[in-house]
Amino acid sequence: MPSPRPRTRIQQRNSETILAAALDIFSQQGFRGATLDQIADLAGLSKPNLLYYFPSKEAIHTALLTDLLDVWLQPLRDLDPAGDPLAEILTYVRRKLDMSRDMPRESRLFANEVLQGAPRIEATMTGDLAALVEEKAGVIHAWVTAGHIAPVHPKHLIFSIWALTQHYADFDVQVRAVLGPQEPDPYPDAAQHLETMFIKMLKV
Amino acid sequence: MPSPRPRTRIQQRNSETILAAALDIFSQQGFRGATLDQIADLAGLSKPNLLYYFPSKEAIHTALLTDLLDVWLQPLRDLDPAGDPLAEILTYVRRKLDMSRDMPRESRLFANEVLQGAPRIEATMTGDLAALVEEKAGVIHAWVTAGHIAPVHPKHLIFSIWALTQHYADFDVQVRAVLGPQEPDPYPDAAQHLETMFIKMLKV
DNA sequence: TAGCGTTATGACCAGACGGTAAAATTCTTA
DNA sequence: TAAGAATTTTACCGTCTGGTCATAACGCTA
Numbered sequence: 019m020p021s022p023r024p025r026t027r028i029q030q031r032n033s034e035t036i037l038a039a040a041l042d043i044f045s046q047q048g049f050r051g052a053t054l055d056q057i058a059d060l061a062g063l064s065k066p067n068l069l070y071y072f073p074s075k076e077a078i079h080t081a082l083l084t085d086l087l088d089v090w091l092q093p094l095r096d097l098d099p100a101g102d103p104l105a106e107i108l109t110y111v112r113r114k115l116d117m118s119r120d121m122p123r124e125s126r127l128f129a130n131e132v133l134q135g136a137p138r139i140e141a142t143m144t145g146d147l148a149a150l151v152e153e154k155a156g157v158i159h160a161w162v163t164a165g166h167i168a169p170v171h172p173k174h175l176i177f178s179i180w181a182l183t184q185h186y187a188d189f190d191v192q193v194r195a196v197l198g199p200q201e202p203d204p205y206p207d208a209a210q211h212l213e214t215m216f217i218k219m220l221k222v
Numbered sequence: 223m224p225s226p227r228p229r230t231r232i233q234q235r236n237s238e239t240i241l242a243a244a245l246d247i248f249s250q251q252g253f254r255g256a257t258l259d260q261i262a263d264l265a266g267l268s269k270p271n272l273l274y275y276f277p278s279k280e281a282i283h284t285a286l287l288t289d290l291l292d293v294w295l296q297p298l299r300d301l302d303p304a305g306d307p308l309a310e311i312l313t314y315v316r317r318k319l320d321m322s323r324d325m326p327r328e329s330r331l332f333a334n335e336v337l338q339g340a341p342r343i344e345a346t347m348t349g350d351l352a353a354l355v356e357e358k359a360g361v362i363h364a365w366v367t368a369g370h371i372a373p374v375h376p377k378h379l380i381f382s383i384w385a386l387t388q389h390y391a392d393f394d395v396q397v398r399a400v401l402g403p404q405e406p407d408p409y410p411d412a413a414q415h416l417e418t419m420f421i422k423m424l425k426v
Numbered sequence: 427t428a429g430c431g432t433t434a435t436g437a438c439c440a441g442a443c444g445g446t447a448a449a450a451t452t453c454t455t456a
Numbered sequence: 457t458a459a460g461a462a463t464t465t466t467a468c469c470g471t472c473t474g475g476t477c478a479t480a481a482c483g484c485t486a
Contacts (some may be wrong), residue, residue: 147396182382211375
């Protein structure tokens with residue numbers, strides 16, 4: 019569920035400012051690495067003032083994660099059982115890659131959390147997430163059975179899509195270090211590469 | 223370069239114990255999330271005793287990372303330009319996946335570091351790592367040009383291998399949450415999935 | 427513009443943390 | 457086995473950090 023809506027204009031504005039700053043800091047430093055002072059500084063507020071809007075550091079982090087999970091899984095929810103199988107999967111890949119490009123901080127926030135054992139979203143992982151994947155894996159399995167795409171392990175296909183697309187956000191510094199400064203934007207090549215890859219993998 | 227060799231038996235044993243404990247803690251909590259007390263407890267030493275063997279928390283972390291990088295890149299170094307192209311790449315994938323299975327803590331240690339901007343291994347990233355990938359990308363490019371494997375962007379192929387294999391270590395809790403308790407070992411299916419995937423991708 | 431609820435600030439606290447100093451203990455070897 | 461080196465422990469320090477509290481400033485509306 020998304021964070022409760024603030025009631026006044028000032029609350030609205032400051033809550034957003036805080037969450038934006040917190041996303042910056044948490045995604046770069048992890049939960050324990052981030053400090054309230056850093057977040058407050060970046061938000062242009064004093065620490066006590068920040069704690070006027072959120073009861074604790076934990077609460078800010080939780081608010082970010084809960085808001086994020088909704089957005090994060092939307093592309094998978096949108097996978098349409100009635101659509102063209104290959105096109106549906108390619109669209110999913112494309113949208114996930116676009117999210118890595120446009121929301122790298124969100125990707126890293128999520129990665130940080132999962133890396134450290136997902137202590138704060140364990141329930142969602144084994145609940146909503148597992149159920150959603152179960153459902154969509156069923157869709158993919160049906161496509162395979164019907165001969166619309168090549169045989170593939172549905173859940174591992176989904177893992178592959180997550181891994182390949184999120185890698186460009188989570189390991190951004192490594193990607194850029196390897197490509198060198200003359201290749202400032204990895205994404206066009208990545209998109210091309212992934213599209214080719216999944217077509218070869220899934221075409222019957 | 224690897225950590226300097228300890229001189230006495232006790233130093234040997236305790237250094238190893240400390241590094242083993244530190245790997246556990248750092249890989250699970252990140253650098254700032256880990257505390258010397260945690261590491262000392264797990265190693266069965268007092269904190270000052272621990273600091274008798276390593277001058278600082280930073281030094282322990284650096285020792286781990288430097289030792290690791292050597293091991294981590296070995297499979298890529300072993301990619302043989304004279305070998306059979308498809309077999310070479312499949313072996314590389316296989317070895318990286320085995321490393322995720324057998325050294326998940328090392329994978330997460332590395333992931334934590336890169337996620338947070340790789341502040342402590344920036345030099346290696348843009349130096350040795352970039353050079354190694356440049357060299358091996360050349361090998362792959364030559365294989366493509368010679369028509370031994372299907373056309374592919376060499377560096378993004380390498381990224382794909384990293385992403386797909388390390389995902390199983392770094393996002394382990396998510397993988398297990400999605401697969402559910404009746405599927406306790408993801409690796410056999412993952413190995414099968416990845417092999418099929420890369421064969422389809424690379425076969426001419 | 428007075429009054430009241432909302433928002434912001436400064437001073438502060440308790441605990442955690444990385445690290446140090448020096449004394450005490452254990453180990454090695456001459 | 458005694459001396460000296462290596463190892464371990466006890467007590468401690470300064471700083472950082474999440475969070476509190478009382479007070480002050482602000483801003484809306486009657």
